Amino acid sequence: MKYVLIFIATLLVVIQFIPSKVINPKSDKNLEIKAPKEVMKILKNSCYDCHSNETNVPWYASIAPASFFIKRHVDLGRQWVNFSVWESYSAKEKDKKLGEIYKSVYNAMPLPDYIKMHKNAKLTQKQKEIIRTWTGKTPY
Numbered sequence: 001m002k003y004v005l006i007f008i009a010t011l012l013v014v015i016q017f018i019p020s021k022v023i024n025p026k027s028d029k030n031l032e033i034k035a036p037k038e039v040m041k042i043l044k045n046s047c048y049d050c051h052s053n054e055t056n057v058p059w060y061a062s063i064a065p066a067s068f069f070i071k072r073h074v075d076l077g078r079q080w081v082n083f084s085v086w087e088s089y090s091a092k093e094k095d096k097k098l099g100e101i102y103k104s105v106y107n108a109m110p111l112p113d114y115i116k117m118h119k120n121a122k123l124t125q126k127q128k129e130i131i132r133t134w135t136g137k138t139p140y
C-alpha cells in the first residue's frame with residue numbers, strides 16, 4: 001500500500017512537467033467580434049474562457065491532470081469559434097457559426113463541467129433569448 005501511494009505521488013509530480021498550459025495568443029483587437037453590449041456581456045461571461053484568446057485560467061486549471069482537460073476544451077473551443085478573431089471569418093463562415101451558436105445555447109453550451117465550476121456562466125432563459133435574437137436565426 002505504501003508503495004502504491006509513493007507511486008501515485010511520484011506520478012502526480014511527474015505529469016506536472018507535461019506541457020498543458022493554456023496560452024492566450026495575442027490577436028488584433030480589430031478582429032474581435034462586434035456585437036451589441038448586452039450580447040458581448042453574455043459572451044464574455046459565459047463563452048470567452050473557451051472561445052476567445054482571453055481565457056482566464058484559474059489556479060487549479062494549471063495543475064495536471066485537470067490542466068489536460070481544460071487545455072483540450074480551450075483548444076477545441078477556439079477551433080470551433082474564436083470570438084477574438086471573429087472578424088477574420090468569411091461571411092459564409094460567420095453565417096454558419098451563428099447557426100451553430102443559435103443551437104448551442106439551448107443544449108450544449110457552456111459545457112456542463114464548466115458550469116459546475118462557474119455557476120454564474122449558466123445562461124438564463126432571458127440570456128438565451130438575447131443570444132438567439134442576435135444571431136438572427138430561426139429553428140431548423
Ligand code: HEC
Binds near residue numbers: 046049072076077102
Ligand atoms: C468550458 C469551455 C467552453 C465554454 C465555456 C463554452 N464552450 Fe462552446 N465549445 C467548447 C468545446 C470543447 C466545443 C467543441 C465540442 C465538440 O467538439 O464536441 C465547443 C463547441 C461549440 C460550438 C460548435 C458547435 C457545437 O455545439 O459543438 C459552438 C457554436 C459553441 N461552442 C458556442 C458556445 C457559446 C455560445 C458559449 C457561451 C454561451 C460556449 N460555447 C461556451 C467549449 C466551451
